[in-house]
Amino acid sequence: MGSIKLPSETEILIVGGGPVGMFAAFRLARLGQSCVLVEKNTYTTVHPKMEYTSFRTMEIYRHIGLIDHILPHGVPETFPMDDIYATGLGDKNFPEPIARIDTPSAVKLRKIWAQSNDGSHPREPSMRQSQIIFEKLMKTLVEKEPLVHAYWGYSLESLIEDDGLVSSTIVGSSGDPTVIKSRYVIGPLELAYVHFRTKEYEKMQSKGNFWHLTMVNGVLVVAQDEIDTYTVHRIVPPGVSFDMEKPVEFINDSLGGIGGHFEVTVDEVIAHGKWRSELATSESFRSRKGRIFLAGDSAHQLSPVGGHGMNSGIQDAYDLSWKLAAVLHGWGGKALLDSYDRERRPVAELNKRMAVKATMEVAIPRLTKAQEIGMDNLNADTEYGQRCREELRDFVLPGRWIHDQDGTKMGYRYNDSPIIIPDPSTPEPPTSITKYFPSTWPGARAPHVFLSDGKTSIFDLYGPGFTIVDFTDAGKASEMFVTAASKLSIPITRVHLPKEAHCKAIWERDVVLVRPDGFVAWRSPLQEAEEAGPGEIQKVLLFVAGRSG
Structure with missing residues (x-):
């Protein structure tokens, strides 16, 4: 890795080969603009992070010719995007879901939208696809673009910005620094779950087919591919440690919900770790001297509730890339670059407010309401237990708006x-x-x-x-x-x-x-x-x- 010679100059340097950085590089190349991309890792992510691509992002993929490369590797469009709310999996839990929020499959939505054709629908439905898959696909595509010069295993150590250029010090595995001078820099930076595979599909889907399975005690299970891959998220209270060395035990303890341990055979633990749900927006998406731009996580960190995170980052890059290309190609003026912060930062603030609203008005109140009713009551196979479940169901269903944010997203x-x-x-x-x-x-x-x-x-x-x-x-x-x-x-x-x-x-x-x-x-x-x-x-x-x- 250390023997590779990095270029000493480029018009645009992209720091970070995550989804936003690779998308920006791909988009710039399609606009005829070369760039250099550096990423500290030599591999794409093994962490599930995002599994939802919004319809607005899918429209963007369609417009730039990316959708045909991406869509075939998502969850097939015949599957719906249903959410189930239940006490847990296994015989110790009440057998029926407390609530189900149905969302039609993409195939059905396409037919409904075509018949309506009133302008109120997107060109493309949303897609379910793990960020693991997306990053692998994008890395392959980026490496095929002759205008993208990508270097894996190199990280940014420091940068100096003056009125004319940005000097970025890049370091690889050898430790030898290289200074790359560029006119502009795009800098997406970085930020308990277990991501796993099991062949026991029937046990996992025993409450019914789902995209999200939310349990009354705060456990969230995400079906990643409708085959064998799942992610379990669980709230870890302050002061309580999660044993990272026992991910299978964590899976089985979590899947049982309030009923306790529920055994499934875990064929592979793909990744596990912790993340913190943060809600922050940078004071500016552009540096004071105007040559460094923030996009994605470096510009805004959003709770995953509502699905705004990576989608916002892709839309940042979509906005910024055509403006940079226009300026460098000579037909765009100074106000194009001035517009980036004034356009995208208010959208990030809107998405942050929606993430806060979804967290404070839906996610947390659902858990609080379940605790208020009582876990034993929700699990009881009695008339009173049924009334308790109906009470919680009526509380849960109005929160479906977190997945129906057409106005926010378009x-x-x-x-x-x-x-x-x-x-x-x-x-x-x-x-x-x-x-x-x-x-x-x-x-x-x-x-x-x-x-x-x-x-x-x-x-x-x-x-x-x-x-x-x-x-x-x-x-x-x-x-x-x-x-x-x-x-x-x-x-x-x-x-x-x-x-x-x-x-x-x-x-x-x-x-x-x-x-x-x-x-x-x-x-x-x-x-x-x-x-x-x-x-x-x-x-x-x-x-x-x-x-x-």
């Missing part, structure tokens, strides 16, 4: 962005945790709608740069955008849809300018779009490309 808007042109002609659309209101309000995610052929999504017509969508018959406005963008060397794709009345009704305007990340940068006023002249269109393009200052 409805956030970049209202304070310096590269978004506001539309004062109409009120801002409403917001909701669970419901997404489709809109092309500037700063919002442009809605996914199938066109009149029932197969083509407007989402799939976006180009790698800006996309100008024109619903007018003549299409003159979009032609003028293309002409102006060409003169300014701004990449743009023209999508002319003169006969798509249904899509136009959802998109609300004649002409809409969509950014490389699928968010609306500008939309035409309510009057005829052709009224905009070449001079005004040029001003729009310069502003959204960060070059108006």
Whole structure:
């Protein structure tokens, strides 16, 4: 490892080869931008961490051509994403679940969404896939990208930032330091469970098929692949030690819930350890001198409740990568990089609030309520026991919103962005945790709608740069955008849809300018779009490309 010669300079250095770092490298390469990635480990993670990829992240994977590499290795789309709430596994526990929260499979959701086609649904359903699998896939893909120069077994020792460059000292296993000079640095940093395999599927699923099995005493079991891989999480009270040398005993003690020890044959302990649920957001996602950017865990650490953690990090990288590439390719201006913190930090704060809300209003109260009712009462095969279980069920079911956060995950808007042109002609659309209101309000995610052929999504017509969508018959406005963008060397794709009345009704305007990340940068006023002249269109393009200052 020490004999490998690292480069002495690069335009972008990515520190950390976790999911966010590798995604950023892959995205930059697809935008034609080279980078260097260093990761202290020589292997990808063996810790389960994340097993849920949100529909917004799946849309991103689709847009950049990643989904065909990732989706076949997730849990098959025929499986639902059900949550079960029970006393535990085994004969010492009440045989039926206390509550079940059903979520349709991705196959069913695709059919439901296609029939509705009202713009309120994502282009892709969520996916169940362990971070272990995701990182292995991404490492293979990153190593195939000629514009990504990845070095495993190298860590960042220190860095010095001045107004022109960042000097990063990188150290490998030999201990010899190498200084890499770069224009920019992306720095995702780092942060009781047992991850295991068992062939005893019927015993594990004896309460019914599940994605999450939550027990009344706070144990959480995650079915990772619908085959043989599970993760057990258990709350460890302060001052109580968990014997890391006996993970099988921990598994069997945990699976029994309040009924006590429940024996399953553990074929393999893949990983075990501890993590701390932290909720923090960096004061800034960019260094004072402007050349170091934070993404993922270095920018925000979120509780896993609600599934915002890694998904937020991927979305950070998606936002940042096109802006860095634009600046380095010469068509993006200073305001693009200024916008990163102003766009992504409020989203991280929103996700932090949602994680706190889910923890304080759902996860902890469920456990407290179960303790209040009494574990023996919940397990009793009596009429009173049944009433106790029904009481807890009625308490548990309203908390299903933590898995139904369509509004949080698709409805956030970049209202304070310096590269978004506001539309004062109409009120801002409403917001909701669970419901997404489709809109092309500037700063919002442009809605996914199938066109009149029932197969083509407007989402799939976006180009790698800006996309100008024109619903007018003549299409003159979009032609003028293309002409102006060409003169300014701004990449743009023209999508002319003169006969798509249904899509136009959802998109609300004649002409809409969509950014490389699928968010609306500008939309035409309510009057005829052709009224905009070449001079005004040029001003729009310069502003959204960060070059108006």
